[in-house]
Amino acid sequence: MITLYGIEWSRANYVLFALEELNLDYQHIKTHPFEEEKNSSEYLKLNPMAQVPTLVDGDFVLTESMAINFYLARKYGAKKLWADQLEDETNIYKRTFFAVAQREKSCVDIIFQKKLVEEKDRDYELIRKAEKSLMKPLSVLDDYLAGKDFLVANKFSIADINMAGILSYARNGEYDFSPYKNVQRYLSDILSRPARKRAEAG
Numbered sequence: 026m027i028t029l030y031g032i033e034w035s036r037a038n039y040v041l042f043a044l045e046e047l048n049l050d051y052q053h054i055k056t057h058p059f060e061e062e063k064n065s066s067e068y069l070k071l072n073p074m075a076q077v078p079t080l081v082d083g084d085f086v087l088t089e090s091m092a093i094n095f096y097l098a099r100k101y102g103a104k105k106l107w108a109d110q111l112e113d114e115t116n117i118y119k120r121t122f123f124a125v126a127q128r129e130k131s132c133v134d135i136i137f138q139k140k141l142v143e144e145k146d147r148d149y150e151l152i153r154k155a156e157k158s159l160m161k162p163l164s165v166l167d168d169y170l171a172g173k174d175f176l177v178a179n180k181f182s183i184a185d186i187n188m189a190g191i192l193s194y195a196r197n198g199e200y201d202f203s204p205y206k207n208v209q210r211y212l213s214d215i216l217s218r219p220a221r222k223r224a225e226a227g
């Protein structure tokens with residue numbers, strides 16, 4: 026039995042997307058990242074960082090959203106979401122790490138400030154810096170996506186779930202993607218997949 030802890034708008038969103046793409050049976054426990062339940066002794070045994078998401082698959086407990094997605098893709102979706110060749114597999118890592126290292130913090134800052142922080146407390150300078158820091162990585166991604174529908178080996182993979190999940194924060198925070206037409210098209214294709222819609226609905 027697979028159990029996923031983490032409410033759908035948290036980083037659990039990438040994992041829910043993968044679980045839904047793979048049509049897996051799972052139990053979803055909507056642990057809230059900013060409420061006391063994540064500090065319960067039971068939850069801390071699973072995730073000592075008191076963060077979400079956490080996946081439990083039988084006796085196996087795994088934290089870190091991207092590691093969870095690599096695990097699900099390898100274990101349950103080798104044909105559907107993983108790669109056949111070492112080079113493509115390595116590119117799945119590359120695209121995912123690039124998304125996490127170059128974009129995740131800025132995307133999270135944007136959505137957090139715009140959707141969770143009250144207007145009177147909003148840090149507009151942080152938003153401005155976050156938006157600016159996305160320009161170069163998005164422009165590099167935009168060039169890469171010219172004429173492509175997917176990130177790796179011209180096929181949908183876990184790398185697309187990870188990348189689109191991270192960029193979706195900026196998109197939901199009304200970041201202006203219009204200068205990056207290929208990224209805009211790519212995001213709208215990946216984020217309109219039925220599995221993603223089911224994941225968003227929780």
Ligand SMILES: N[C@@H](CCC(=O)N[C@@H](CS)C(=O)NCC(=O)O)C(=O)O
Pocket residue numbers: 035036037058059075076077078088089090091
């Ligand atoms: N690198 C971790 C980050 C997890 C994380 O920061 N989760 C947030 C919710 S999106 C959280 O639980 N925040 C509450 C906290 O840090 O106390 C991952 O990708 O799983």
